[in-house]
Amino acid sequence: MITRMSSLFLRTLREDPADAEVPSHKLLVRAGYVRRVAPGGYTWLPLGLKVLRNIEAVVREEMDAFGAQEIQFPALLPKEPYEATNRWEEYGPNLFRLKDRKGADYLLGPTHEEMFTLTVKGEYSSYKDYPVTLYQIQTKYRDEARPRAGILRGREFLMKDSYSFDLTDEGLSQSYKDHRDAYIRIFDRLGLEYVIVSATSGAMGGSASEEFLAVAETGEDTFVRSTESGYAANVEAVATPVPPAQSIDDKPAAQVHHTPNTPTIETLVDFLNANTDRKFTAADTLKNVLVKVKHPGKDWELLAIAVPGDREVDFKRLEAALEPAEVAMLEAADFAKNSFLVKGYIGPGAIQANGVRFLADPRIVTGTAWVTGADKADHHVVDLVAGRDFTPDGVIDVAEVREGDASPDGKGVLVAARGIEIGHIFQLGRKYADAFSLDALGPDSKPVRITMGSYGVGVSRLVAVIAEQSHDDRGLIWPRNVAPADVHVVVAGKDETLMGAGEDFAKQLSAKGLKVLLDDRKASPGVKFADAELVGIPTILVIGRGLKDGTVEVKDRRSGERAEVPVAEAVEHLVQVVNS
Ligand code: ATP
Ligand code: MG
DSSP, rough: OOTTTSSSSSSOOOOOHHHHHOOOHHHHHHHSSEOOOEEEEEEEEEHHHHHHHHHHHHHHHHHTTTEEEEEOOSSSSEEEHHHHTTHHHHGGSSSSSOOOOOOOEEEEOOOOOHHHHHHHHHHOOBBBOOOOEEEEEEEEOOOOSSBBTTGGGGSSEEEEEEEEEEESHHHHHHHHHHHHHHHHHHHTTTTOOOEEEEESOOOTTTTEEEEEEEETOSSSSEEEESSSOOOOEEEEGOOOOOOOOSSTTSOOEEEEEEEEESSSSHHHHHHHHHHHOOOOOOBBEEEEEEEEEEEETTOOEEEEEEEESSBBBOHHHHHHHHSSSSEOOOOOHHHHHOOOOOOTTHHHHHHTTTTOOEEEOOOOOTTTTEEEEEETTTEEEEEEEEEEBOOOOOEEOOBBOOOSSSSSSSSSSSEEEEEEEEEEEEEETTTTHHHHTTTOOOSSOEEEOEEEEEEEEHHHHHHHHHHHHHTTTTOOOTTTTTTTEEEEEEESSSSSHHHHHHHHHHHHHHTTTOOEEEEEOOOOHHHHHHHHHHOOOOOEEEEEGGGGGGGEEEETTOOOOOOEEEEHHHHHHHHHHOOO
């Protein structure tokens, strides 16, 4: 295949687009891969579409390889299935809802669990039919609050979504593993640097959900990794190691101190250090944070959370821990209504005496002694011992995770890094099968409820993610597996001999099965070189001054290495480079 720049629908830009912040967005626009139509809506131009299709092909091959079968739903979907699962409401403002001419409600699919479940229910009825895994590579619509970074977070984007249907939990584990392995192969073939992080704390059973995050400074997701092991996790999923319980017998009795004007941890610690002969730090104090929680279908209720005073409650961890309940901070009116809460001096005593649920950080084990509020303005209690003076109603692991914290696997300490979510695998269980009564008739003619997994890859996002990980200040540098061409032939001059030689090389390379981008424009060599670097084909063949002495130049876009190659050997040399 030869693509000629003289007629290619491509205009590169010298300037970065005004709305672009991250490198991939700037470069994909400048190199003429995509053009913006609306916030989060982009047109794929010829080069961009080639990269997108190449990525799609890798994804499709690896899905097909483990027996997943491709189908395709419409993006325009009726409301009813999404009403049956409550998602018509629950999806909130991210869902594009619309009406047809008769006034019937429709939506543009943000993800397709309902449709896949119904389709399997429509076709299959016997246990002999299972297991089955179906997938599609299809345009998704989400009215994202913050479309961002070009195609990285679009409101219309291409996703591979698949769904596994199994008779047993063991079957689901196998389907999950098949996907996990396929994703590893996909992202390896795409040349990505990524980590697999657990997305849930494992409370629901081991690896119920994992995310694949491409490592990138510009990523929106923060994760932590161990300095000494392969441990990596979403901040929401980090399980704080529990220290051993201590003896309560040797602890001094709890004592209330008059601590005037000490409503903050800092003022409290300063006061105690100035007025007692012991040395306290913020980590010796117990901070009792009050929030309100609303479980589905119930009223708001108070919840108290105790954390060591040197740490804040991480709201994202809190939301994840309490899901599906909603959570909010207390307002002045809530304090007014609950006068036993003495702001700045709240202790476990008043909380538990007034029937407020009281959950504690995992570090607050039996025998640990704390300085905390005495439920009276300007008073604190010292040596309040867990398991002796107070017993929390349970544990909640929602304090902030910090760099330097011990890794939960006991190896090394945690450091923070940023990433972009490229894939998500999730054991759904029977939620959707329950909603639609998806059963198979078992061998004993009794119905067996099907269990499901759902799995996604952000296909269009991957174009940007690869660009994000693979570029320099002059342009894009595509990994060979996704590049829009194998060789970029640059004719560095306008005379006919050079042009003829360029055409000739392009034909020979094409005959060998290589995809060639031929710069046969009548532009200056400088312009052509700059465009070649911007466009990012991994190998560049320059036909220039050396031709009259029988040589051409082969340049590696990534390393910048150049080699003078005799004309007679150039085609073979390039075939080898491309296939190596
Ligand atoms: P994010 O946290 O980035 O919003 P998500 O949790 O909403 O992702 P899923 O619903 O699991 O993502 O979708 C599967 C995959 O689709 C994601 O891993 C991601 O790669 C991709 N994806 C999700 N939202 C977008 C978007 N707005 N634009 C492009 N790709 C997206
Ligand atoms: Mg999202």
